[in-house]
Amino acid sequence: MPRRLLRDRQIVIDEWRYVAEGAADAGAPLIVSFDQWQMEPDTWIARGCPLGVVLSAAHKIEQLAPDLARFALIAAEFSGPGEGRGYSQARLLRERWNFKGELRATGYVRRDQLFFMARCGFNSFELPEADLEDAHKAFSTFSAAYQPSNDLGLAVKLRRDITASA
Amino acid sequence: MYRYDLTDRTLVQERVAQFRDQTRRFLAGDLSEDEFRHLRLRNGLYIQRHAPMLRVAIPYGLLSSTQLRTLAGIARRYDRGYGHFTTRQNIQYNWPKLETVPDILADLAEVEMHAIQTSGNCIRNITSDHLAGVTPNELEDPRPWCEIIRQWSSFHPEFTYLPRKFKIAVTGAPQDRAASLVHDVGVHIVRGSNGDLGFEILAGGGLGRTPIIGQVVREFLPREHLLTYLEAILRVYNLEGRRDNLTKARIKILVRSLGIEEFTRRVEAEWELLRDFGPRVDDAQIARMRGFFNPPAYLKLPNCEPDLGKETAFRAWYRYNTAAHKVPGYRAVFVSLKKPDMPPGDATDGQMELIADLADRYSFGEVRVTHTQNLLLADVEQRKAYELWQTLAGAGLATPNIGTLTDMICCPGLDFCSLANAGSIDVAKLINERFDDYDYIYDLGEIDVKMSGCMNACGHHHVGNIGILGVDKGGEEWYQITIGGAAGADASLGSVIGPSVAKTQVPETIARLLDVYVEERQPEERFLDTVRRLGVKPFKERVYAAPIAA
Numbered sequence: 001m002p003r004r005l006l007r008d009r010q011i012v013i014d015e016w017r018y019v020a021e022g023a024a025d026a027g028a029p030l031i032v033s034f035d036q037w038q039m040e041p042d043t044w045i046a047r048g049c050p051l052g053v054v055l056s057a058a059h060k061i062e063q064l065a066p067d068l069a070r071f072a073l074i075a076a077e078f079s080g081p082g083e084g085r086g087y088s089q090a091r092l093l094r095e096r097w098n099f100k101g102e103l104r105a106t107g108y109v110r111r112d113q114l115f116f117m118a119r120c121g122f123n124s125f126e127l128p129e130a131d132l133e134d135a136h137k138a139f140s141t142f143s144a145a146y147q148p149s150n151d152l153g154l155a156v157k158l159r160r161d162i163t164a165s166a
Numbered sequence: 167m168y169r170y171d172l173t174d175r176t177l178v179q180e181r182v183a184q185f186r187d188q189t190r191r192f193l194a195g196d197l198s199e200d201e202f203r204h205l206r207l208r209n210g211l212y213i214q215r216h217a218p219m220l221r222v223a224i225p226y227g228l229l230s231s232t233q234l235r236t237l238a239g240i241a242r243r244y245d246r247g248y249g250h251f252t253t254r255q256n257i258q259y260n261w262p263k264l265e266t267v268p269d270i271l272a273d274l275a276e277v278e279m280h281a282i283q284t285s286g287n288c289i290r291n292i293t294s295d296h297l298a299g300v301t302p303n304e305l306e307d308p309r310p311w312c313e314i315i316r317q318w319s320s321f322h323p324e325f326t327y328l329p330r331k332f333k334i335a336v337t338g339a340p341q342d343r344a345a346s347l348v349h350d351v352g353v354h355i356v357r358g359s360n361g362d363l364g365f366e367i368l369a370g371g372g373l374g375r376t377p378i379i380g381q382v383v384r385e386f387l388p389r390e391h392l393l394t395y396l397e398a399i400l401r402v403y404n405l406e407g408r409r410d411n412l413t414k415a416r417i418k419i420l421v422r423s424l425g426i427e428e429f430t431r432r433v434e435a436e437w438e439l440l441r442d443f444g445p446r447v448d449d450a451q452i453a454r455m456r457g458f459f460n461p462p463a464y465l466k467l468p469n470c471e472p473d474l475g476k477e478t479a480f481r482a483w484y485r486y487n488t489a490a491h492k493v494p495g496y497r498a499v500f501v502s503l504k505k506p507d508m509p510p511g512d513a514t515d516g517q518m519e520l521i522a523d524l525a526d527r528y529s530f531g532e533v534r535v536t537h538t539q540n541l542l543l544a545d546v547e548q549r550k551a552y553e554l555w556q557t558l559a560g561a562g563l564a565t566p567n568i569g570t571l572t573d574m575i576c577c578p579g580l581d582f583c584s585l586a587n588a589g590s591i592d593v594a595k596l597i598n599e600r601f602d603d604y605d606y607i608y609d610l611g612e613i614d615v616k617m618s619g620c621m622n623a624c625g626h627h628h629v630g631n632i633g634i635l636g637v638d639k640g641g642e643e644w645y646q647i648t649i650g651g652a653a654g655a656d657a658s659l660g661s662v663i664g665p666s667v668a669k670t671q672v673p674e675t676i677a678r679l680l681d682v683y684v685e686e687r688q689p690e691e692r693f694l695d696t697v698r699r700l701g702v703k704p705f706k707e708r709v710y711a712a713p714i715a716a
Contacts, residue, residue: 057409081204082287084327088404091324095443112188112205119323130196142180144173146317148445 006114006135007102007124014126016052016073031075034059041067054106057085061092068097076122078107087120094121114138119145167228167532168313168458170278177321178275181282185209186268193265208288208326210281211267212584219582220259220267221284222274226294226312226336227255227535231522234533236277238518244270249518251503251511253345253575253626254333255293255535256284260582282320287328287415289319289400293335295343296536299459300544302492306355306363308338310455311392314447315353318393325400329407330415332400333372340655345537347371347380347657348629350417351399358386365392369399369429370421373623377659378418381426383433389452391437394444398437402429462530462545467495472551482604483555483566488546497548499529501541501558502565502573506598509591510576511539520561528554538575538614540568570607571615571680572598575626579619579636580643586619588636588643593617593672600673610680613693616651629653631694632676633660645672649679649705650697658698663706671714678709 003014031052052073076086093099192202210221335346338355346352352368371380529543558564579590616630627633633648648660
């Protein structure tokens, strides 16, 4: 069954396949793990398809940075409800490395995390089916924020009276 | 004090709605216990021994009389008529029902209060000096900075799922009354070599299982960079802190394992990259925030000590329970929550309402919570001290013991807390029963006793001049005693004197420690100084020389 996910606040069918999910059609977008990528980048490049990479929480963005232009998608993996490194990874990718592609949260992703994830720069979310229909509500959890951020499309009013972005 | 604007008000109301929905989904079975745990913890809600425990934030310990009345009302309506003030200047309720917590949060939101980030692995309530703004030798009032940090840290999207909890304390005076050296980050307002005010930043302090004194990361940070520097520290911690072992997840373990030099190098490197992109605090914003903490309308009064010819009890109270004020004619007045027959830090609904009334009458409508679990009326006219004392004494709130042996810090212990190994409230009671002679207590002078029911150290026992730690020995409650700890600017960790003692032996153990002090002290020497001069040995020898009756 094709995977449904939330991307740019719409429920869509995922056109991406993870390598572990089996052979994709030639030319279909493919997500490799960071370790697979590091072991044989040329093999993946030779496929000629759009490439994505999935990072574990322990991976350093700096390790990926030289290859960033190769990827149309980066997925950060959340191992459980307490995992929080992906939030920093997302901000680094968006703010420091200027990554413009799809930034996806995968693994343990629930609607209660979406607001902060979106504020850190994630724009797609692999949610359990049960969470999917109601998840859009999470984006309007708060209508204002104290911190400047790089959320894409959240209707959040920034409190510029305490902190200004330089 | 800081007053909410429309944004602040909207945010706390939206939080109430969010938590109401999460609670509903949990009760309907849509969220598992574990999933709900992560959500409720970030709202100050623990599941305790008897019932949920709700911790309400009191930002840097500052309350209006209206807020205190609401806290009293919550105690009466949703709890059992009392609340417990904590070492981090918050208040805890021990008996609320889970289903009523969203309503409690809604009541709090009405008076600009909340329980946001009072537990869980996130940035907790910002604490500060309870004498902020009134103490004579302060460089600058730290509270505007506390509020700036409070806002920045509230719902910070990147730092809400940290490896472990994260506590920040801010001070503005040479004395450290906020235990900042045992916080994850300590922020000290200091004057730089160019004469400007800025911050000294410390990191890696903490108590718990592995007590460590914080170390300096940066000696002087220009003030506009405060938030970006905190972001750099938090980001290094969020990415590098251990997540595989709960007991090694605090930033102190990261700082210790990297060493302060390497930790500092990483923070500085991160800061270089983000300092020009992150939130900068400019002069207009600082001025605006300071405006909330302007001094109240003090009267022009002569500095007149109240008639000390009055009765002895008043004189003792005035000496111990009031502190110097920078404005002539005023004193800061402690409201002691250390009455011998009450658990330390507890106040009833009626007491809270009375204190709120007294705040309106005597102290510009504001009340503060101290990290030693007392309350404070910061701006009392000296000439009205006597009538204030009469009212406080009538309500059991004038125990003249601030800074003395019986002004104990104490966690809720086994009576309430599901983490505790041993009781602490009943030990406090035993100590109070043993030491009830005020001539003796005053002769001992300044000494602090801090007690925790387990090694999580909520009662700060490591930094007590005398520390008492509850331990479980084969299902029995025993107590390990330390001496020589201190929480101020000269913070130190106490040393264990020897094998732990039974509950009933604690008072005699303390008595023997105090005997050594009384015999050995030099003129003007505090208990702490004597321990530092002599070391643990003579104290240890005395305690264990003869068996103590159980």
